[in-house]
Amino acid sequence: MSKKVGIARAHTNIALIKYWGKRDKDLFLPMNSSLSLTLDAFYTDTKVVFDDALTADAFFLNGQKQSEKENKKISQFLNLFREYTGERRFACVESLNFVPTAAGLASSASAFAALALATATALDLDLSREELSTFARQGSGSSTRSLFGGFVEWDMGTGTADSMAHPIDDADWDIGMIVLAVDTGKKKIASREGMEHTVQTSPFYPMWVETAARDLQDIKDAIAQRDFERVGQLTEHNGMKMHATTLSANPPFTYWTADSLRAQEAVRQVRMDLNLPAYMTMDAGPNVKVLCRASDMDYLVAALKEYLQAEQILTSLPGCGAYVLLETDWQESERSFSRGVEHD
Numbered sequence: 386m387s388k389k390v391g392i393a394r395a396h397t398n399i400a401l402i403k404y405w406g407k408r409d410k411d412l413f414l415p416m417n418s419s420l421s422l423t424l425d426a427f428y429t430d431t432k433v434v435f436d437d438a439l440t441a442d443a444f445f446l447n448g449q450k451q452s453e454k455e456n457k458k459i460s461q462f463l464n465l466f467r468e469y470t471g472e473r474r475f476a477c478v479e480s481l482n483f484v485p486t487a488a489g490l491a492s493s494a495s496a497f498a499a500l501a502l503a504t505a506t507a508l509d510l511d512l513s514r515e516e517l518s519t520f521a522r523q524g525s526g527s528s529t530r531s532l533f534g535g536f537v538e539w540d541m542g543t544g545t546a547d548s549m550a551h552p553i554d555d556a557d558w559d560i561g562m563i564v565l566a567v568d569t570g571k572k573k574i575a576s577r578e579g580m581e582h583t584v585q586t587s588p589f590y591p592m593w594v595e596t597a598a599r600d601l602q603d604i605k606d607a608i609a610q611r612d613f614e615r616v617g618q619l620t621e622h623n624g625m626k627m628h629a630t631t632l633s634a635n636p637p638f639t640y641w642t643a644d645s646l647r648a649q650e651a652v653r654q655v656r657m658d659l660n661l662p663a664y665m666t667m668d669a670g671p672n673v674k675v676l677c678r679a680s681d682m683d684y685l686v687a688a689l690k691e692y693l694q695a696e697q698i699l700t701s702l703p704g705c706g707a708y709v710l711l712e713t714d715w716q717e718s719e720r721s722f723s724r725g726v727e728h729d
């Protein structure tokens with residue numbers, strides 16, 4: 386009676402049409418709808434235990450107790466569920482990130498999607514994945530999309546109840562993604578601050594909102610037609626436009642480093658040399674992600690090794706949506722996590 390447990394896994398996702406800017410900061414309502422690809426190779430497992438015996442929430446990431454600041458973020462997120470259900474107990478949250486440290490990928494998308502599903506499971510909530518995505522959204526916008534697999538749209542909605550994600554296509558048609566992890570250090574400008582500054586100061590920002598809506602419609606049409614090249618062209622164009630808004634912010638900033646530009650150049654060179662379709666996108670950090678055909682991935686990786694170190698190149702196929710794990714799965718996750726750490 387005194388404990389309620391929920392465990393879940395969610396994969397990370399990479400936006401092809403970016404979420405960039407909020408119209409409501411407190412509710413995490415976006416300025417534009419976005420669309421992503423969920424990735425199989427990178428995920429977070431999270432266990433939530435509501436327990437009578439606890440006097441405060443506690444948060445452990447990869448076995449390490451987290452700072453007050455991180456703890457507070459998790460507590461505030463759990464409050465959404467406590468308010469919704471009337472639950473009064475505190476919880477212990479344990480997360481294991483199966484994102485290779487070398488990937489340098491933001492893990493907030495998989496983290497809040499896994500936390501939302503684990504919490505809902507612990508509290509026996511009967512919510513659809515769409516409804517659950519409205520909770521996840523209030524931890525991190527991009528996590529709405531990690532509740533689902535394949536190509537996923539986050540509809541900006543009209544308010545908090547309908548700003549939710551839904552699946553578009555399970556992406557089982559020769560799609561892959563290569564991550565060029567050029568810099569794995571912590572982000573210098575968090576996405577939250579970067580987008581807010583951009584909304585407030587970039588004269589290009591209204592154009593971003595306008596063209597993102599068009600890009601979204603076009604990419605959905607291209608996905609429906611399984612037109613890979615069109616999906617890729619729209620992905621690359623949309624990502625570059627997002628980054629153009631940071632360069633036009635005042636004062637200007639960029640997530641790109643010299644290594645990002647070198648990686649971009651490598652992609653341009655390799656796709657020209659091999660004459661294969663491969664399209665870049667970047668998020669609020671320096672790493673470059675490349676959308677390609679799964680069947681071309683080995684050739685592209687081999688060619689990219691001429692320009693980058695092997696351990697900087699990671700690959701993934703499309704991943705599935707978030708799902709509930711059993712206690713035995715969790716124990717297995719803990720074992721494979723500690724094996725992974727030992728091998729690092």
Ligand code: PMV
Nearest residue numbers: 400404525526527576668669
């Ligand atoms: O939800 P956040 O804070 O992880 O912001 C994500 C912002 C981008 O990664 C740049 C774009 C996106 O849609 O994921």
